Amino acid sequence: xxxxxxxxxxxxxxxxxxxxxxxxxxxxxxxxxxxxxxxxxxxxxxxxxxxxxxxxxxxxxxxxxxxxxxxxxxxxxxxxxxxxxxxxxxxxxxxxxxxxxxxxxxxxxxxxxxxxxxxxxxxxxxxxxxxxxxxxxxxxxxxxxxxxxxxxxxx
Numbered sequence: 001x002x003x004x005x006x007x008x009x010x011x012x013x014x015x016x017x018x019x020x021x022x023x024x025x026x027x028x029x030x031x032x033x034x035x036x037x038x039x040x041x042x043x044x045x046x047x048x049x050x051x052x053x054x055x056x057x058x059x060x061x062x063x064x065x066x067x068x069x070x071x072x073x074x075x076x077x078x079x080x081x082x083x084x085x086x087x088x089x090x091x092x093x094x095x096x097x098x099x100x101x102x103x104x105x106x107x108x109x110x111x112x113x114x115x116x117x118x119x120x121x122x123x124x125x126x127x128x129x130x131x132x133x134x135x136x137x138x139x140x141x142x143x144x145x146x147x148x149x150x151x152x153x154x155x
Contacts, residue, residue: 003046006037036146046135055128056152064106066143073139074103081132
């Protein structure tokens with residue numbers, strides 16, 4: 001295991017009710033934010049840590065570099081893999097929305113997966129279970145945050 005992570009999950013406030021399909025449910029939030037604060041090891045990596053995620057669609061992902069002397073090396077990379085090794089930040093073409101991230105500017109990305117024909121796009125969906133955030137080329141003992149916003153599968 002290299003580097004470390006701290007994970008927090010919280011519901012995103014959407015008012016006093018949430019609509020799931022055609023059903024309005026008072027006090028229920030169908031959106032969750034998973035915040036993964038990471039610190040890289042001496043090799044500039046984070047790996048081997050797992051995050052339990054519910055099933056649902058990824059809406060957006062925020063990548064925020066650490067501040068000041070904790071900022072990662074410019075053009076660092078982040079992937080988010082399932083048990084089978086598939087990168088859920090892949091856009092369907094083999095490119096990752098977590099590739100070549102800035103060391104100074106927070107980046108908001110939307111993980112659309114390109115379909116066929118290329119004008120068809122769908123959002124990434126998580127089956128639920130354990131996922132592994134992997135950070136590479138971040139530099140020694142640097143940090144950042146990955147924040148995943150997800151619409152839950154609510155039944």
